[in-house]
Amino acid sequence: NILQELTGNGKGVKGDEKKFEISKEGNLYYLNDKIRKISTYDAQNQHENSPIISGKLVSSKTTTFSDPSSVDAHAYAERTYDFYKKTFNRDSYDAKSSPIKSYIHVGEKWNNAAWDGEKMLYGDGDGKTFISLAGALDVIAHELTHAVTQFTANLQYRDEPGALNESMSDIMGVMIDDNDWLIGEDVYTPNKPGDALRSMSNPKKYNQPDHYDDRYTGYQDNGGVHINSGINNKAAYLIAAGGKQSSVTVDGIGRVKTRAIYYRALTEYLTATSQFIDMRDAAIQSAKDLYGANSKEVKAVKQAYDAVGVV
Numbered sequence: 001n002i003l004q005e006l007t008g009n010g011k012g013v014k015g016d017e018k019k020f021e022i023s024k025e026g027n028l029y030y031l032n033d034k035i036r037k038i039s040t041y042d043a044q045n046q047h048e049n050s051p052i053i054s055g056k057l058v059s060s061k062t063t064t065f066s067d068p069s070s071v072d073a074h075a076y077a078e079r080t081y082d083f084y085k086k087t088f089n090r091d092s093y094d095a096k097s098s099p100i101k102s103y104i105h106v107g108e109k110w111n112n113a114a115w116d117g118e119k120m121l122y123g124d125g126d127g128k129t130f131i132s133l134a135g136a137l138d139v140i141a142h143e144l145t146h147a148v149t150q151f152t153a154n155l156q157y158r159d160e161p162g163a164l165n166e167s168m169s170d171i172m173g174v175m176i177d178d179n180d181w182l183i184g185e186d187v188y189t190p191n192k193p194g195d196a197l198r199s200m201s202n203p204k205k206y207n208q209p210d211h212y213d214d215r216y217t218g219y220q221d222n223g224g225v226h227i228n229s230g231i232n233n234k235a236a237y238l239i240a241a242g243g244k245q246s247s248v249t250v251d252g253i254g255r256v257k258t259r260a261i262y263y264r265a266l267t268e269y270l271t272a273t274s275q276f277i278d279m280r281d282a283a284i285q286s287a288k289d290l291y292g293a294n295s296k297e298v299k300a301v302k303q304a305y306d307a308v309g310v311v
């Protein structure tokens, strides 16, 4: 049976008008997209580590929704769902059209967002480091890509596999969001325009390494998962945009082919314990599968991993 489409509207975290799919039960409207199976809940500031975050499905007396975090969490989850379906023909994070549940207002001024293994959690931010983290499409795509990774390569969340896990989420985050190579810029430091949490084109700008010889080998951050992701992020940037690093020149192949290579590597070749060298091999093999063994795309992948010292 074809579900009747019902369109809701509201202003997002940045004050921009958005439209999205809702449903009506009785005399209330709900953030429940029955077509994509996406629903959005208010966690009412329950702590992010509480075992079970019960939440209230966001409702409204009219088709207009007034909570900006709920508007963006819902609309951006739809955008991410559509990106994966259209770009990779993947139906939700598990490719089995599992429902996507998002919880906003998690914690107190929580400067974070997370996929907790079964649902999306968004903090409101403290208003200085972050504003509501639901307000950035690249953050939502980053988090939902953690879910995709969990159901595919399932890269362990520590050391080199963990940095690759993080990098995959950054790569898909920038691919879906817009034509920049920045992560979190829409919700990071509201009083400092023009900065970002991370840069894939210039990881060092935000204290990430861009070469394997400079990798972090300590114990913080699960063995540097948000630090060493910069190395693979730079490689992905170079494959797409081209450039020169450590006297290696890469001839870029564009964002569309780059994301196809990484999606294929993630879903066909990477495993839970893949190291950076395995990422290089998986990307080369994926490029061969997609474009041919002697293609310029394969050449670009090899050059990029040479440039970041993963050889």
Ligand SMILES: O=C(NO)[C@]12CC[C@H](CC1)C2
Pocket: 111, 112, 113, 114, 133, 139, 142, 166, 184, 197, 226
């Ligand atoms: O990289 C992350 N999680 O693994 C972040 C940290 C701040 C943004 C929301 C979640 C990105």
Ligand SMILES: [Zn+2]
Pocket: 142, 143, 146, 166, 169
């Ligand atoms: Zn992450």
